[in-house]
Amino acid sequence: MSAIEITSVDKSFGKTSVLRGVSLSIRSGEFVAILGPSGCGKTTLLRALAGFEPVNRGTIHIGDTLLSGEGHHVPPEERGIGVVFQSYALWPHMSVAGNVAYGLRVKGLAWQEREERTRRVLDLVGLTDFADRRPAALSGGQRQRVALARCLAMDAGVVLLDEPLANLDVHLRGEMEEEFARFHHESGATMFYITHDQSEALALADRVAVMDKGTISQFASPSELYSQPANEMVATFIGEGQLGVIEDFRPDHSGYGFARFFGAPVQLRCHPSASPRHAARVAFHPGDLRLTETDGIAATIRRITYRGDILRVELAAGPDNQTLFMNVPAPARIEAGQRVAVTLADGWVLPDLQTEDASF
Ligand SMILES: Nc1ncnc2c1ncn2[C@@H]1O[C@H](COP(=O)(O)OP(=O)(O)OP(=O)(O)O)[C@@H](O)[C@H]1O
Numbered sequence: 001m002s003a004i005e006i007t008s009v010d011k012s013f014g015k016t017s018v019l020r021g022v023s024l025s026i027r028s029g030e031f032v033a034i035l036g037p038s039g040c041g042k043t044t045l046l047r048a049l050a051g052f053e054p055v056n057r058g059t060i061h062i063g064d065t066l067l068s069g070e071g072h073h074v075p076p077e078e079r080g081i082g083v084v085f086q087s088y089a090l091w092p093h094m095s096v097a098g099n100v101a102y103g104l105r106v107k108g109l110a111w112q113e114r115e116e117r118t119r120r121v122l123d124l125v126g127l128t129d130f131a132d133r134r135p136a137a138l139s140g141g142q143r144q145r146v147a148l149a150r151c152l153a154m155d156a157g158v159v160l161l162d163e164p165l166a167n168l169d170v171h172l173r174g175e176m177e178e179e180f181a182r183f184h185h186e187s188g189a190t191m192f193y194i195t196h197d198q199s200e201a202l203a204l205a206d207r208v209a210v211m212d213k214g215t216i217s218q219f220a221s222p223s224e225l226y227s228q229p230a231n232e233m234v235a236t237f238i239g240e241g242q243l244g245v246i247e248d249f250r251p252d253h254s255g256y257g258f259a260r261f262f263g264a265p266v267q268l269r270c271h272p273s274a275s276p277r278h279a280a281r282v283a284f285h286p287g288d289l290r291l292t293e294t295d296g297i298a299a300t301i302r303r304i305t306y307r308g309d310i311l312r313v314e315l316a317a318g319p320d321n322q323t324l325f326m327n328v329p330a331p332a333r334i335e336a337g338q339r340v341a342v343t344l345a346d347g348w349v350l351p352d353l354q355t356e357d358a359s360f
Pocket residue numbers: 013016018036037038039040041042043044045196
């Protein structure tokens with residue numbers, strides 16, 4: 001069993017509290033991404049899990065084995081965890097095959113088994129023809145594949161990846177994303193993937209933990225983060241999300257509610273246990289706003305940006321000229337300065353954290 005159980009972990013450096021009450025329950029074989037802005041504590045959490053940092057409070061288990069706890073710390077080499085670093089961490093003086101086989105030698109495997117495993121994993125990551133090359137003679141993507149092959153060869157039940165695509169160009173990133181997905185499928189390993197790139201996290205992970213200032217804001221599937229954010233931070237961090245104020249919110253207890261948005265009537269999604277409120281926050285995306293002929297919110301087009309199949313339209317809405325962003329399918333006959341009417345076709349009423357349970 002390679003389930004990971006992180007329970008109420010605190011970590012400080014001197015007086016700086018970097019992880020605060022972090023709890024995550026990760027299923028065996030799950031692909032989890034940790035997503036958050038720079039400095040929120042992602043790398044520290046990975047380092048605590050890998051055993052490079054002791055925790056101040058809380059526990060970390062893999063399966064039934066306690067790895068970190070107060071007064072208890074299993075060293076990194078005894079955790080059975082593979083780590084793929086942004087910098088690849090390959091031995092420069094060893095060939096590709098040598099890098100992959102090194103860990104197997106340390107583990108005490110016989111020559112023939114080392115050779116066989118190395119050949120098999122290099123084949124899996126498409127590097128058979130590069131087995132004799134030194135890392136310096138490889139591209140960034142190929143080096144990252146060597147690091148993956150090394151984890152695959154070690155048969156690690158848990159693989160931690162620390163921003164593994166940060167040093168690669170956009171084209172290679174796409175290719176490597178597929179590589180990670182294939183690696184996950186073939187190894188069955190539990191993957192713990194750190195990134196600040198949400199498209200990477202949403203594309204790859206079964207579930208994403210959004211971190212903010214040392215705490216977990218929400219741990220949910222990509223679609224749930226997108227359509228049912230738990231709070232304002234997640235709402236604005238994921239998918240170009242926007243926030244608005246609604247008035248006279250009346251939930252119908254079936255997961256929908258009615259309200260007014262800039263005076264116009266709207267039907268929105270909400271938690272089934274949501275209670276009526278005079279005012280609430282609604283989270284929505286640029287694709288949720290639509291041009292309409294009647295009964296809409298009066299707005300003025302400030303700017304139009306061409307984005308291929310859509311136009312990104314910046315609007316000024318309401319008496320205070322609040323900025324809203326809307327997607328309009330291209331081509332469209334609209335122009336800056338034009339007065340338009342828009343409706344909010346979909347949105348999620350943020351839970352009132354004081355009175356409602358944010359989870360389902
Ligand atoms: N060894 C250390 N000593 C003191 N402070 C540290 C140490 N390591 C990290 N920090 C601080 O802890 C905070 C979290 O750092 P961490 O590297 O975990 O963030 P991150 O989310 O991975 O950021 P990034 O995306 O920029 O890598 C930062 O404010 C950082 O300065």
